[in-house]
Amino acid sequence: MDTHTNLDEQIVLAHGGGGELTRRLIADHFLPKLGNALLEPLTDSAVLDIPAGRLAFTTDAHVIQPLEFPGGDIGRLSICGTVNDLAVVGAVPRAISLAMVIEEGLPLTVLDRIVDSIAAAAREADVLVATGDTKVVERQRGDGMTITTAGIGELRPGVRLDVRRIVEGDAIIVTGRIAEHGLAVMSAREGLTFQTELRSDVAPLNDLIGRLLDSGADVKFMRDPTRGGLAGVLADLAEDTALSVEVREEAIPVSTVARHTAELLGLDVLTVPNEGKIVVVVDQADADHTLAVCRGHPLGRHAAIIGSMKRSQPPLVELLTVSGGRRLVQRPYGEELPRIC
């Protein structure tokens, strides 16, 4: 970070001190972009008017390097991640809290871009940033910025998402090309010596999910395959249902660029994180209809039926490969590390 930047152009410790600089930071850099009726009073708590009913409540911490990457940034990621966690349980996202810990020295231009991106993602997802907090930590102690969010959503009436309803024969759909977020971030990470045209897929999925739930199809399960990738969600499915999962490699949507990039890094596309995809389990009879609904949405154009639930013991996830072979799919251990050669 350029230490010679004018102090007016970068975050200093006093921005987090609760005094005049903090007031100006909020008034000049946050409110004009994020302002809404819930946030603007700047009271200690936002007061939400939600009719009595079932609420979904989630929290998420966002740590990512670099802060800005092809296709998104930490701001968009924090809104979308929270919205998606609410949406996949069948909730309509209403309000999000945002706690931002900023490292001293962060250029205000970067902060502005990230707040713009938060505002844009919130508009896209039709959700309000209802309350927030900022703190500043000393140089070298903050990774630029971290964001912690919480989100509240109203459960849609009549939603019957329940992993226990999954039976043999149910179809597994993924709503688009996998592995793009993780590969884009890894490619953008400082020092990685090649560039690709890959962009993160980070997007709010609540609209697509709303259409799926309104489609009349018997949707039994949804999860966004973030950390752990598609492999992680499929492993969860086998574990939680005591059924086996069988997926066909040729059916799994992966772009050629993503496949080659993963190959180069020695990563399995199935274990690479996504931020704009959903794994959907739906009654076999509704599979084609559900697929059509997905494909009719801009975020689901490349959706595909990738496999189905099987009754075979022990419950495992098996991949039928393009070459006609079979292999096991497992949840990755920790973070997948790029290989040496």
Place this chain on the structure above:
Amino acid sequence: MNQSQADSRQLVDRIVELSRRPGPVQLMEVCGTHTVSLFRTGIKSLMPAGVRLLSGPGCPVCVTSQGYIDAACEVAGRPEVTICTYGDMIRVPGRSGSLEQYRGRGARVMVVYSARDAVKYATEHPDRQAIFLAVGFETTAPASAAAVMEADQRGLANFTILAGHKLVIPALAFLLSAGDVAIDGFLLPGHVSVVIGVEAYQPVAQQYHKACVVAGFEPMQMLNGIVCLLEQIAAGQARVDNVYAVAVRPQGNPTALRAIDEVFEPADTIWRAMGMIPKSGLALREKYRRFDALDRFGLVVGPDYDPPGCRCGQVIQGKLEPAACSLFATQCTPAQPVGPCMVSSEGTCAAWYKYGRARQQA
């Protein structure tokens, strides 16, 4: 059935047909990436009983001796040092923990994607001593050489490497002269061959009379490579074929080879379990000796040893399949690895654990 399935079915049929002729055949895939790709693409599950695929000493982390790991951990514990390493290395257990555990105790251990990143780090952090763990075969050696040359040009006084590079051909010659593993042919690694070229393998074919094929990592290339090997074996021939001609040239990559030769010279090197193999590694030439972490920090790479009960040493020589190790999938798992073959994403045990257990259990 789509085209690629039809094509691969045809090759598999040919493999089955060829496997009937000369009796059981053992083929060694030398490279860890091949091991993983053979599992990942399901090709391993398609081999007929008469064709056995053995994994060889081609996983860079796995062949690295315990003495090297311990030396890296020891120096990581010094307050002025930042270890820069490829990700695979950080979980290999040493005598007193892995680099990952050292990091947990406060050591500075940074995962890098290339040797250049370590030079960049050293440039940007003049107060730190950056040590790059230079491991891997001829694939990564040119990048290490380039990094040392760059550090030399910049006059960096805070960059060194812990030289651990290994050479493929001496390892194959060692396995063949030891003679305790029956190998009929080698599926040779595409990545390494891009650097060293096809011709470099001639001694393996001519002196030891083994079938050799250089192949890439796509399913069709690997299947083609296996067909080529079986055809050579059936005809009683031993030559070096290349089914990866799009990337691999007869003489390799002269620029990369020159970079290696400028910075390094062949040196006797200790391999995990295989011991000292003459001229099988790379040491810094006199001209670049000041970038040697051993000298700068007074380190000694101690003797190699097996972690208790660990049989990685036999696994990397194709003498033992992971499932035959009593620790496999019980005391040794990716979450709690005992030996390096379970750590590296290219390790044979990790590949078996990740992709291969289904059919064993079922």
